Amino acid sequence: MGHFKQFAFKKFGYADFSPTIGNLFSQPDFSGFVKIAFVKAGVKAVIDFKEYQLLQDALFFINGGQYYQFDETSTGTILYYNRDFYCVALHDAEVACDGILFNNVYDIPVILMDEKTSAEMESIFKEIKTEWQEEESSMEEMLRILLKRIIIKSTRIWKKDHRVTTDEARQEVEFSRTFSQLVALHYSKHHTVAAYADLLHITPKALNKRITRYSDTTPNDIIKNRIILEAKRLLVHTSLSVKEIGYKLGYDDPSYFVRLFTNQADNSPQSFRMQYQRESGIENQESR
Known part of the structure; x- marks a missing residue:
């Protein structure tokens, strides 16, 4: 079942995996949303023709327009939102809406998590669902904060896995991100x-x-x-x-x-x- 909210032009929602989730996201209205999928281990995922057999819990970062497929037996949650909902300032470029996890020339961004990291991420997803029930005036900002926590934590994991630990390495990753953005804009x-x-x-x-x-x-x-x-x-x-x-x-x-x-x-x-x-x-x- 999907849960969706709109704050003016800002849109945010989530859906837990079920056999019918593909029908939900096959609707054209969802094609432009950025999506973050938390998927438990033991299933297969296909992102833009690349197959993943998940031996660990994983987070997938899916841009608008990317095609994906998860096994019907998948468990977990997909967050989805538009750029108006989350697109931070330029000084936070690494975790922006077009940051490392969404414009990456080296691979499709997927974060494979150990048991501790998965529990931490799952806790944030549960906080999002709890916040959903509060109906407070500050809900929009709290949802954005929780979403940013997921992106920041995932970006740190990606950088560690790819040994991006020095200023020089960070500069090169930023350069590759810029190149990736240009290719995405001008490939045709x-x-x-x-x-x-x-x-x-x-x-x-x-x-x-x-x-x-x-x-x-x-x-x-x-x-x-x-x-x-x-x-x-x-x-x-x-x-x-x-x-x-x-x-x-x-x-x-x-x-x-x-x-x-x-x-x-x-x-x-x-x-x-x-x-x-x-x-x-x-x-x-x-x-x-």
């Missing part, structure tokens, strides 16, 4: 490392050096992966033709787009679409 227009280097006022060589300092993934990989991810989304969640998808992603030559997709995905666009439909059934069960 800018397809080259040089284009993003120009936006960042550095050379392509310098951009490559900074992004690969903490990862084997190159800027070109990140750009192409984002383009192919959007192509996959459009292939399986829309009825657009391969040619139309290519145009939408900025490719005037359909054959070039097909070659690019095939090289990156090891499958042609049409074959990918047909394979996905066969594996998931004609009726798509993913929600967003």
Whole structure:
């Protein structure tokens, strides 16, 4: 069952996992919400075609427009909110609405928790549910404070897991976040490392050096992966033709787009679409 509140333009809600939660979030009205999913161990999750077998309790940070699927047997809670509800000032960039957990060039943000951390997080989720019952005038601010606690604690865990412990490392993470934001904004227009280097006022060589300092993934990989991810989304969640998808992603030559997709995905666009439909059934069960 979902619980939802609106404070002027600010929207916030939560829903406990149930067999029907996919139906709740499959509605178009939910597609633009940012979501934080607390999921207990022992189930499978799929976020944008990447599969996770959860051996530990986990937190997933899901941007608006990302597709996800959780097993029907999943237990836990999903929080969902719009940017008007939570988007902190620039001096708190790491934990902002577009912070490390929501714009990350290295991986889909997931926090795997030990027993102690999971209990601490679960306690905050319970506080949110308790606050829901109070109907106090300060409820909106208290919900925002509790949400920020989840994001701050999760950001600290992510930084520790990724050994972001020095000022230099923090600067590089912030740089990668900026690059990630640019790719998210311009992937259908800018397809080259040089284009993003120009936006960042550095050379392509310098951009490559900074992004690969903490990862084997190159800027070109990140750009192409984002383009192919959007192509996959459009292939399986829309009825657009391969040619139309290519145009939408900025490719005037359909054959070039097909070659690019095939090289990156090891499958042609049409074959990918047909394979996905066969594996998931004609009726798509993913929600967003």
